[in-house]
């Protein structure tokens with residue numbers, strides 16, 4: 105289901121990447137065209153500037169000519185000896201120069217208009233280039249982000265999925281555990297209590313007839329009640345080793361290890377670096393106890409080991425736990441692959457989750473035919489327990 109979700113998401117991201125890639129191509133085209141236009145307009149501007157300079161110098165020349173022709177006119181005006189033709193020719197020359205100046209002004213005006221227009225178009229084209237360049241960078245970043253971070257997106261979803269599966273497993277295990285406890289109470293103490301009732305009735309009846317026999321029955325009754333008490337204590341202990349709170353962490357774990365070692369014929373060495381009980385926080389003490397319990401169970405169930413070594417080191421800010429066995433080891437890759445399998449165990453997953461909840465570190469290392477090592481670091485809680 106979640107895999108489907110991730111697959112779908114991958115497809116969507118891939119399609120998005122294709123669209124972005126196409127858009128990137130289109131933006132590149134726009135950028136290329138805008139750059140071409142900039143270069144054309146710059147050339148045009150150069151031509152117009154040259155034209156303006158040419159007009160300017162022509163203008164200057166004409167102004168000079170006009171000044172001369174005005175001077176000449178003034179000189180022949182004052183000299184009455186000049187003929188009518190001379191006068192007319194001088195006027196015509198001056199007039200021609202004025203016409204040329206007017207034409208020159210007009211072409212200057214036209215050139216200025218064209219230059220303004222080209223400058224405006226150049227400004228627009230430069231803005232388009234800047235925008236397209238920025239867009240190319242941005243689209244590139246989005247492209248890289250989406251293509252580069254796809255795997256971390258997968259990872260994120262896998263983590264979320266593994267948390268969901270773990271929660272489901274925890275609920276399932278809780279239900280199994282309740283069923284197991286109910287069966288244990290039903291087969292053990294509840295059965296024993298109904299026996300006690302029957303035996304008490306037998307005792308009552310026997311006591312009326314034969315006191316000696318009744319005493320024997322009472323002894324049997326005592327044994328049943330004692331067994332019953334034992335199994336109730338065991339059930340309670342399994343639920344939560346209360347001795348952790350009463351006796352403290354070290355004696356409780358020592359007792360558990362001795363029992364395990366005797367029952368399964370596996371040698372277990374246990375070392376703590378501190379005389380006094382260093383684990384004050386009962387959440388941490390219980391976590392270490394459960395990790396030892398699960399690791400020993402795994403060693404017994406899977407490792408075929410002869411020796412287990414458990415070390416607890418109370419450091420300044422944290423508790424360090426190291427559990428190693430000399431068993432047949434296993435490929436730890438199966439742990440990540442087992443997530444989606446319904447029937448795979450969740451002992452190690454549960455240990456890791458418990459440690460992570462307490463903001464600690466959990467490392468499992470295993471070598472085929474050499475053994476398995478679990479290392480845990482649990483920081484002392486900063487908050488006082490309530």
Ligand SMILES: Nc1ncnc2c1ncn2[C@@H]1O[C@H](COP(=O)(O)OP(=O)(O)OP(=O)(O)O)[C@@H](O)[C@H]1O
Pocket residue numbers: 402403405406407429431432433434448449450451452453476
């Ligand atoms: N000490 C070990 N030596 C060898 N193999 C191990 C050891 N601990 C774990 N394994 C392997 O890792 C697998 C996963 O262990 P895990 O504790 O998560 O599940 P489980 O023990 O199979 O089931 P559960 O703990 O839920 O009862 C085991 O099935 C086993 O193959």
Ligand SMILES: [Mg+2]
Pocket residue numbers: 398401402449450451452
């Ligand atoms: Mg297990």
